[in-house]
Amino acid sequence: xxxxxxxxxxxxxxxxxxxxxxxxxxxxxxxxxxxxxxxxxxxxxxxxxxxxxxxxxxxxxxxxxxxxxxxxxxxxxxxxxxxxxxxxxxxxxxxxxxxxxxxxxxxxxxxxxxxxxxxxxxxxxxxxxxxxxxxxxxxxxxxxxxxxxxxxxxxxxxxxxxxxxxxxxxxxxxxxxxxxxxxxxxxxxxxxxxxxxxxxxxxxxxxxxxxxxxxxxxxxxxxxxxxxxxxxxxxxxxxxxxxxxxxxxxxxxxxxxxxxxxxxxxxxxxxxxxxxxxxxxxxxxxxxxxxxxxxxxxxxx
Amino acid sequence: xxxxxxxxxxxxxxxxxxxxxxxxxxxxxxxxxxxxxxxxxxxxxxxxxxxxxxxxxxxxxxxxxxxxxxxxxxxxxxxxxxxxxxxxxxxxxxxxxxxxxxxxxxxxxxxxxxxxxxxxxxxxxxxxxxxxxxxxxxxxxxxxxxxxxxxxxxxxxxxxxxxxxxxxxxxxxxxxxxxxxxxxxxxxxxxxxxxxxxxxxxxxxxxxxxxxxxxxxxxxxxxxxxxxxxxxxxxxxxxxxxxxxxxxxxxxxxxxxxxxxxxxx
Numbered sequence: 001x002x003x004x005x006x007x008x009x010x011x012x013x014x015x016x017x018x019x020x021x022x023x024x025x026x027x028x029x030x031x032x033x034x035x036x037x038x039x040x041x042x043x044x045x046x047x048x049x050x051x052x053x054x055x056x057x058x059x060x061x062x063x064x065x066x067x068x069x070x071x072x073x074x075x076x077x078x079x080x081x082x083x084x085x086x087x088x089x090x091x092x093x094x095x096x097x098x099x100x101x102x103x104x105x106x107x108x109x110x111x112x113x114x115x116x117x118x119x120x121x122x123x124x125x126x127x128x129x130x131x132x133x134x135x136x137x138x139x140x141x142x143x144x145x146x147x148x149x150x151x152x153x154x155x156x157x158x159x160x161x162x163x164x165x166x167x168x169x170x171x172x173x174x175x176x177x178x179x180x181x182x183x184x185x186x187x188x189x190x191x192x193x194x195x196x197x198x199x200x201x202x203x204x205x206x207x208x209x210x211x212x213x214x215x216x217x218x219x220x221x222x223x224x225x226x227x228x229x230x231x232x233x234x235x236x237x238x239x240x241x242x243x244x245x246x247x248x249x250x251x252x253x254x255x256x257x258x259x260x261x262x263x264x265x266x267x268x269x270x271x272x273x274x275x276x277x278x279x280x281x282x283x284x285x286x287x288x289x290x291x292x293x294x295x296x297x298x299x300x301x
Numbered sequence: 302x303x304x305x306x307x308x309x310x311x312x313x314x315x316x317x318x319x320x321x322x323x324x325x326x327x328x329x330x331x332x333x334x335x336x337x338x339x340x341x342x343x344x345x346x347x348x349x350x351x352x353x354x355x356x357x358x359x360x361x362x363x364x365x366x367x368x369x370x371x372x373x374x375x376x377x378x379x380x381x382x383x384x385x386x387x388x389x390x391x392x393x394x395x396x397x398x399x400x401x402x403x404x405x406x407x408x409x410x411x412x413x414x415x416x417x418x419x420x421x422x423x424x425x426x427x428x429x430x431x432x433x434x435x436x437x438x439x440x441x442x443x444x445x446x447x448x449x450x451x452x453x454x455x456x457x458x459x460x461x462x463x464x465x466x467x468x469x470x471x472x473x474x475x476x477x478x479x480x481x482x483x484x485x486x487x488x489x490x491x492x493x494x495x496x497x498x499x500x501x502x503x504x505x506x507x508x509x510x511x512x513x514x515x516x517x518x519x520x521x522x523x524x525x526x527x528x529x530x531x532x533x534x535x536x537x538x539x540x541x542x543x544x545x546x547x548x549x550x551x552x553x554x555x556x557x558x559x560x561x562x563x564x565x566x
Contacts, residue, residue: 008521010516010520010524011427012353012424012427012430014422015418015431035545039546044549067547073417074416075437079414082396084416086412086413087396098395100419143357155542159538164419167393167423172475181541188548219548249493
């Protein structure tokens with residue numbers, strides 16, 4: 001029993017499995033697509049508005065999927081509301097120091113913002129007859145406020161899961177304070193990638209799309225730096241990744257999800273037309289594997 | 302308000318009879334493992350394996366023998382929830398199901414728990430698990446129901462060697478300190494108390510007398526609160542959001558005016 005690198009190795013795994021991996025992925029997409037869309041609405045060109053609408057179209061369904069995944073993961077799903085209302089007293093249940101408690105509220109509030117922007121996008125695309133919905137579309141002041149506040153909640157939903165993992169006593173998760181940062185940056189990269197894929201499908205060519213390619217490349221580079229920082233900050237606990245999970249992290253996330261897409265964004269001519277699509281698809285795969293490795297590798301040790 | 306109550310477990314007098322495990326299961330009506338079909342772990346006399354939702358007491362058997370087995374000793378320890386004064390499980394519980402009682406013990410209210418399992422990963426001792434019958438997180442309650450009636454917990458009542466002792470924390474600490482001194486006098490210099498002082502999670506209301514390093518007993522040498530990472534984790538997340546935001550603003554911003562200016566030149 002000698003040489004245990006951290007006191008975290010005596011805790012028990014919570015059996016957070018595939019549902020949580022999927023939640024981390026769809027929650028990241030929801031928060032990430034929303035905050036990219038809100039950035040486009042706040043600082044972008046008017047002709048980029050379809051790209052922002054696309055972000056909201058992805059964000060809202062992903063929030064719904066996220067909430068369902070979280071509820072299904074509970075061993076007593078019908079008691080999901082206990083996270084919001086204390087079941088014994090019927091008072092609001094909120095602990096600012098428990099990321100899961102804050103996260104439950106943030107997901108609810110973010111869901112409302114995502115729903116409003118989703119409806120506004122439908123109104124603008126003439127898919128929904130709701131004249132009052134125009135108020136929520138740019139360039140109105142109300143839409144700016146919603147984009148700003150909703151965007152902050154989007155960031156929160158994308159990142160709090162990493163902080164939640166850090167606020168435990170499991171190896172890896174609680175041995176670095178950087179998982180929240182990693183998840184936020186990764187949420188931006190997978191969200192940009194998914195928006196690029198849809199935009200390609202619709203054969204859009206607005207200037208914002210080229211900007212989105214640049215954002216994805218920059219964010220992947222940042223994500224690479226943060227992931228290396230995570231590994232360094234683990235110190236002796238890094239040995240826990242000397243396993244099949246570590247190999248998957250290296251090949252699945254670093255090589256397939258970061259280095260190859262970066263090379264593809266840098267050398268545009270390699271695969272011709274398919275260059276950007278391939279890069280975006282690989283970023284999505286890498287983002288999924290990242291969450292898979294982080295969730296499962298800390299429970300096997 | 303009653304005084305803080307807890308357990309003092311003197312591992313040097315434990316004989317590994319598991320009466321505590323049986324008494325606990327009986328009183329708390331905990332189901333058997335695997336429908337009562339016995340499976341052997343192959344790990345000494347320990348077939349309980351670990352604390353979980355249906356095992357709130359677990360007697361550990363640690364065999365320390367030389368290869369030829371001519372010399373050696375048994376370390377026996379009845380493990381249980383530590384009822385930490387600063388309890389990590391209580392700290393993270395998002396439903397308020399985990400509460401501190403009037404006896405300064407930590408109890409999970411089964412009717413409020415929804416099985417999110419945050420407490421399982423927060424407990425540095427690996428005490429909590431889901432009870433498959435209730436579908437909620439469960440652990441030792443320090444027999445809260447018995448204490449409310451003025452009785453001592455089932456395990457300490459059943460312990461035939463007084464390895465598990467129940468009482469007020471101040472009284473137990475005094476008793477434990479005397480026992481350490483006694484052991485030191487008779488030559489067992491390795492004896493010490495684990496969790497009796499406030500340095501460890503504010504003090505463990507279930508503390509131990511051990512004669513080897515904590516990790517030998519499967520106990521963390523330096524258990525910490527989960528929220529130690531809250532501020533740093535949040536700050537780094539803000540930094541991440543800021544950097545992503547700046548990358549976004551820099552690339553998405555409407556540079557129409559500047560670009561037109563450039564084109565004119």
